[in-house]
Amino acid sequence: MKTKKLINDGAAAVDEMLAGVLAAHPRHLRAVEGSPRSIVANEGPRPGKVGLVIGGGSGHEPTFLGYVGKGLADAAAIGNVFASPPPDPIIECTKAVNGGAGVLFMYGNYAGDVMNFDMAAEMLAMDDIEVRTVLTTDDVASAPVDQKERRRGVAGNVFIFKAAGAACDLMYGFDDVERIARFANERTYTMGVALAPCSLPQTRKPNFEIGPDEMEIGMGIHGEPGVARGPMRSADEVTSELVGKILDEMKPARGDRVAVLVNSLGSTPLMELYIMMRKLKAMLDDAGLVIHLSLVGNYCTSLEMAGASITLMHLDDELQRLIDHPCDCAMFRSGEALQ
């Protein structure tokens, strides 16, 4: 059975979405002229500031384009659904936000993205634009701890990009922005659970099979295999497993502060996310941890996939300051006055 979708032509879905994004948010966003897949912040890029370019496949909205704006990313290069952008829109994003102080590429660690962003970086080197890359690898379930460099980037992107974008906005030098970006990634841990698949606009067929009473712990945001498939369990049991795994690896001390994100993969409603949040809070209380900031909602989705992920960022004073730094994006606004 094909999923019903409010689309026109499946092949045009991404471009029509982008047209709608620009129609809704003209004060925040524009496309580079002649490069409609290069979405740039109207405010943010400026001379002497390190530029931050993010990007990846569509279908994860508000990731990536929702995080383009003052205080966060300067531009996002947009691929087809669940597919990397080619080098061209990445290059156009980079040229549009280059303030002469270097441009940082940040994106999830997926082979297609690495290939295309690396190609773009090579071509930009010929234009004397210095580009560096920090991959996000926050998905704890995607590889063992001794192979962290193989891990994928998922919802923790929100915090990692946020910290790096704040450092750029505060006019940190290129070395310091890169240091912060790597440190933010090291300190960010995500683990998710999938209950039901999504379907791509062009096929409208499920992107994976799962039984009517099954769930899969650790499944990736494109349906990549997780670590354990089994019968449905309660919200408390699932939260306990996800957070337990994260804390085992994070090894926080009592009194440490964390930023938390309880994220819907798409169709899982706020009611369920907040039920998970309740258990998460109880576990963090038990561990003596302080929640500095909580985000609960649709932050990194897989179209209408059912399921959720939990992210913890292990804060220190610097990360906390950067996470608190105000940002103003079309789909995300935050700052110390607000949370």
Add this chain to the structure above:
Amino acid sequence: MKTKKLINDGAAAVDEMLAGVLAAHPRHLRAVEGSPRSIVANEGPRPGKVGLVIGGGSGHEPTFLGYVGKGLADAAAIGNVFASPPPDPIIECTKAVNGGAGVLFMYGNYAGDVMNFDMAAEMLAMDDIEVRTVLTTDDVASAPVDQKERRRGVAGNVFIFKAAGAACDLMYGFDDVERIARFANERTYTMGVALAPCSLPQTRKPNFEIGPDEMEIGMGIHGEPGVARGPMRSADEVTSELVGKILDEMKPARGDRVAVLVNSLGSTPLMELYIMMRKLKAMLDDAGLVIHLSLVGNYCTSLEMAGASITLMHLDDELQRLIDHPCDCAMFRSGEALQ
């Protein structure tokens, strides 16, 4: 087949959700002591200010509790899933936010809510708290234009509550707040389409039946029958029908300004909402209308129902000023600096 949900006990879902909401947003929200279904803003209520109490059934998150905060509602009384709160939490909300200048009740026009809020108002009259009520009736599909008082309140609540809450925050007198609330409701039009049902936590069974290639125009947010069921159509055709009906009734002049909301009923992803936004923008351009503000996302949901609604608020100078007035809620932040 039962829907998979990340819950514990279905009967405890609402209370566990509220515990999670308070855990996530302690700086914004608190519950009245001894009345866990009465959610009050930490900032907002103050002496001499008209109080604004909203409320209704759970399952529509971020409606209602997400709109409690400075510049918007002072409190929300929370019912079971898709069921009105009883008088008690409404009374406790009212007492908690009463600043001596009167308290306005605003909620969607549903029989159960009217009965319970009216009972609360009667009991509060004995405590010398002056209460008035403005029902929201923005759902164009729910009754003919000559029976507007029978219409239901749906996603347009966001704009209507926002205008009234801003008037309260600006210390308007009770008469003016009531006038604004009624005017905001008159000027707000919503129409939706449903593609697939949701299920309640206690049953996990679909709340309505619909064929695999069918959609229903005008269905309510609890699955109330709509105006036309038929085969799935394209996003542009659906948008055209919804917006055409709204504009027929609104009768704007060229050059008029509108606030727009493209809202997901739950599982319909941002990609589809923005594809609808693209067509909406084209239609408003054709009609010579100016989009002053756009919201696109999950603002008034029905758990994981699939579908979307479009709301237009027909602005004048006063409504525009009130819609632009800053608000700071746990799940909604806006203000002229932001949009």
